[in-house]
Every structure is written in structure tokens, then in C-alpha cells.
Amino acid sequence: MTFNTKKKYCYFKENGITVIDYKDVKLLRRFITDQGKIIPRRVTGSSAKMHRQLVRAIKQARNIALMPFTNSSSDG
Amino acid sequence: MRYYELLYIVNPNIEDDKTSIIIDEIGKEVEKYKVSIINHNIWGKKRLAYPIKNNKYGIYILLQFGAEQFDFLKEFERYLILSKLVIRHQIVKLDEEPAKVENIEPIVDEKELAENKSFEIPEVEEKSDVGTEKIQDVAEVDSTDDSVDSEPEEPVVEKESKEESE
Numbered sequence: 001m002t003f004n005t006k007k008k009y010c011y012f013k014e015n016g017i018t019v020i021d022y023k024d025v026k027l028l029r030r031f032i033t034d035q036g037k038i039i040p041r042r043v044t045g046s047s048a049k050m051h052r053q054l055v056r057a058i059k060q061a062r063n064i065a066l067m068p069f070t071n072s073s074s075d076g
Numbered sequence: 077m078r079y080y081e082l083l084y085i086v087n088p089n090i091e092d093d094k095t096s097i098i099i100d101e102i103g104k105e106v107e108k109y110k111v112s113i114i115n116h117n118i119w120g121k122k123r124l125a126y127p128i129k130n131n132k133y134g135i136y137i138l139l140q141f142g143a144e145q146f147d148f149l150k151e152f153e154r155y156l157i158l159s160k161l162v163i164r165h166q167i168v169k170l171d172e173e174p175a176k177v178e179n180i181e182p183i184v185d186e187k188e189l190a191e192n193k194s195f196e197i198p199e200v201e202e203k204s205d206v207g208t209e210k211i212q213d214v215a216e217v218d219s220t221d222d223s224v225d226s227e228p229e230e231p232v233v234e235k236e237s238k239e240e241s242e
Contacts, residue, residue: 022168023083064083064166065124065134 008045012054020053022060025067032058036068077142079114079173080149084156084165085134088121095135098161105155106141109148115140115177128163140174 011030012020020027031039031046031054038058041051061067086098095118103116119136128134149167156165 019171060166060168062125064164065085065126065128068125 010045010047010050012046012050017050020050020057022057022064023066024057025061028054028058028061028067032067034071036071077144077173078146079140079142079170081168081170081174082139082141082165083168084137084139084162085124085128086137087129087161087163088131088133088135090161095137099137102137102139102156102159102162106139106152109143109152110145111141111143111148113139113141114174117177131163134163140170142173 012018017027022028031044033039038055041048044051046054058067062069084102086095090098099116099118103113106113116139117137119138121133121135124132124134153165153167156162
């Protein structure tokens with residue numbers, strides 16, 4: 001049995017991002033799944049502080065139709 | 077002084093000349109409340125992530141302003157809801173004063189722009205565009221692989237292929 005020992009890093013800390021803007025869809029897309037769900041912090045490795053900002057930004061982007069709520073197959 | 081940002085979507089079925097009229101109207105409406113407008117720019121026609129009132133596309137317009145009084149927002153939002161051409165709006169409070177932008181570079185990712193083009197002009201040019209896009213994407217994935225798990229990256233590529241097939 002092998003364990004994944006690769007260490008996770010906060011993407012925002014690595015790249016020196018301190019403020020997440022809801023209009024920056026290219027950045028936010030990294031943190032949602034195929035279905036449009038927000039990827040949990042335990043997977044992405046982002047810090048709690050930045051994850052809170054991220055979640056807020058994604059929800060704002062969804063509200064103004066920059067990002068999808070869902071990506072189910074019925075959506076066209 | 078507090079600073080706010082309003083992003084609103086205008087019905088895409090109106091003529092091009094009328095967008096400037098709407099911008100003027102909304103600009104005047106905000107100025108009634110003794111507000112200083114900092115930026116008021118068109119992002120352009122974009123594909124919506126989901127249909128709003130049966131519209132697949134929308135014209136995004138960004139308005140940033142500073143205000144001394146704060147009680148007018150409810151009234152202003154009501155105006156936006158009642159106006160028939162604005163199909164969706166969102167007001168967000170900003171932490172800092174926004175920088176003034178003369179000719180706004182739309183904060184739209186290139187993929188979506190290319191998509192829009194391909195929808196409007198389905199010609200030979202489209203193919204070359206798609207090819208270059210893919211290469212860029214692969215490069216992005218490679219560069220970010222160390223910092224983020226590969227999982228979040230995969231869906232982006234998959235999505236693209238779906239949309240292309242459409």
C-alpha cells in the first residue's frame with residue numbers, strides 16, 4: 001500500500017493572492033468540479049482564510065451568471 | 077465615503093445604439109442620490125452560465141461609484157428590478173477605492189471570447205482558434221500542477237471538449 005505523500009499548498013499563498021475578486025472567473029474555475037460544485041479545502045489545500053473568501057467569490061459569481069450553479073447534462 | 081460596485085446584465089436583444097442609452101439612464105438614476113461615478117464601462121456580450129429569463133447571452137456592464145449616504149441602495153435596487161432591460165444585477169461593497177479605468181479591458185477569459193466568436197462565425201478561422209486554445213490550456217495545467225492537485229484541472233478540459241462538440 002502506498003500513501004500519497006505529496007504535500008498540499010495553499011494556491012493563493014503560493015501565488016501571492018490576498019484578495020479574491022468574483023469577476024476573476026479564470027481563477028475561480030480551478031476550484032470547482034465538473035459539476036460546478038466547490039471543491040473542499042481538504043482537497044485543494046487552501047488556507048481557511050482564503051477558502052472563506054473563495055467560497056464567497058464563487059457564490060457571487062454564480063449569482064451574476066458568470067459561473068454555473070450546476071453543470072448537469074440536462075443544462076444545454 | 078464608501079465604494080460600491082454594481083455589475084448588471086442587460087437584455088442582449090436590444091440594438092447596439094441602445095446600450096449607450098441604458099448606460100446614460102442608469103448613470104443619471106444613480107447621480108440623483110449624490111453619488112460620484114468612478115467607472116461605467118461595458119464588458120461586452122457574453123454567454124451566461126445559465127439562462128436568465130430565456131436569454132442565453134447578456135451584455136455585462138460594470139459601474140463603480142462612491143457614496144456619502146448609504147440609505148439609497150434599497151431604492152436604487154428597486155429601480156433596477158423594475159427596469160425591464162436589466163435582467164440581473166448585483167451590488168457589492170468594495171474595501172478600497174477602485175482605480176479609474178479609461179478603456180476597460182474586459183475581465184473575460186479568452187476561452188469564453190473564443191466560444192462567443194465560434195457561435196457567431198462558424199467558419200474556417202474557428203478551427204485555428206480552438207487549436208491554440210488547447211495548447212494554452214495544457215501549458216497552464218503543467219505550470220500549476222505543483223501547487224494544486226490535478227483534480228480541479230481536469231474538468232476544465234473536459235468541459236471544453238463538450239462545448240466544442242455542441
